[in-house]
Amino acid sequence: xxxxxxxxxxxxxxxxxxxxxxxxxxxxxxxxxxxxxxxxxxxxxxxxxxxxxxxxxxxxxxxxxxxxxxxxxxxxxxxxxxxxxxxxxxxxxxxxxxxxxxxxxxxxxxx
Amino acid sequence: xxxxxxxxxxxxxxxxxxxxxxxxxxxxxxxxxxxxxxxxxxxxxxxxxxxxxxxxxxxxxxxxxxxxxxxxxxxxxxxxxxxxxxxxxxxxxxxxxxxxxxxxxxxxx
Numbered sequence: 174x175x176x177x178x179x180x181x182x183x184x185x186x187x188x189x190x191x192x193x194x195x196x197x198x199x200x201x202x203x204x205x206x207x208x209x210x211x212x213x214x215x216x217x218x219x220x221x222x223x224x225x226x227x228x229x230x231x232x233x234x235x236x237x238x239x240x241x242x243x244x245x246x247x248x249x250x251x252x253x254x255x256x257x258x259x260x261x262x263x264x265x266x267x268x269x270x271x272x273x274x275x276x277x278x279x280x281x282x283x284x
Numbered sequence: 285x286x287x288x289x290x291x292x293x294x295x296x297x298x299x300x301x302x303x304x305x306x307x308x309x310x311x312x313x314x315x316x317x318x319x320x321x322x323x324x325x326x327x328x329x330x331x332x333x334x335x336x337x338x339x340x341x342x343x344x345x346x347x348x349x350x351x352x353x354x355x356x357x358x359x360x361x362x363x364x365x366x367x368x369x370x371x372x373x374x375x376x377x378x379x380x381x382x383x384x385x386x387x388x389x390x391x392x393x
Contacts, residue, residue: 206381213293215372215385216327223379231380263326270376272317275326 174199177276179264185282186254194249194279196264202274204267205247206231207239209260210278216263222247254283288375290384298392303360305387307373315376316349316356321386322369330358330371363391 180195198205206221218231222241236258238250247266251258259282265273287310297303307316315334319327331340333349333356340347346359360367370386 204379208383213385215290216374216383218380218382221380229379232382265327270315270379270381271332272329273319273327273374273381275328278326 176200177264177266177274179262179276179279181279182277183280185284186251187284188255190254191250191252192254194251194262194264194281196247196249196276197245198247198264198266198274199245200266200268200274201244202266202268203244204269204273205241206265206273207237207247207249208263208265209233209258210263211260219249219262256283259283288373288382288384290373290387292387293385294388294390296390296392297363299365300362303363303367303389305358305371305373305389307356307358307375307384309354309375311375312353313375314353316353317374317376317381318347318356318358319372319374319383320369321372325369327372360389363389365391365393367391 177198203224207219208216217233220239222228228239262279264276267273289308317332318330321327337351338349344361348357368391370388372383372386374381374383
């Protein structure tokens with residue numbers, strides 16, 4: 174099993190550009206989440222999903238969209254990137270509300 | 285909404301000293317989880333506590349969940365350089381998991 178995979182590992186965007194961060198898991202987990210990590214701020218929940226077709230907002234959802242068309246994939250879309258979205262983004266999955274398995278992260282810089 | 289506070293933010297110890305990080309929630313939690321993140325890495329699950337007053341041990345690590353299920357602690361006995369990293373607690377009171385800001389541990393040989 175590959176676990177949780179994220180692509181790309183690194184990305185540089187210009188302000189106003191859009192992009193999609195990919196996340197996939199092969200553990201048949203129902204729960205998937207997106208977090209952003211900024212220095213001194215810990216991990217903040219952006220969006221999460223408890224199953225295919227079901228998504229909900231977390232603590233910091235503004236500027237991000239998600240969809241969950243399959244159990245395996247949970248992409249995060251930035252519609253119009255802003256410098257404030259410079260961060261490290263982690264995707265995680267879990268069977269229920271228990272142990273979360275994190276991907277390796279995507280380091281995003283918005284100029 | 286639920287807030288999870290974690291202290292201290294940083295801790296620098298000499299190898300062999302003990303270390304404790306504390307986690308407090310503004311609301312009662314259904315469970316609490318602890319994660320460790322090595323520098324440059326991703327968070328890795330350590331343990332989950334569910335029961336009021338629960339205490340669990342993993343070698344030199346001791347985890348406690350408060351009687352009111354609003355606070356928790358992680359204690360490391362006789363730290364080693366391999367313990368370096370950031371330790372996060374995460375509170376669960378529904379579907380979403382809310383993380384504390386973490387305690388960064390530095391261990392000097």
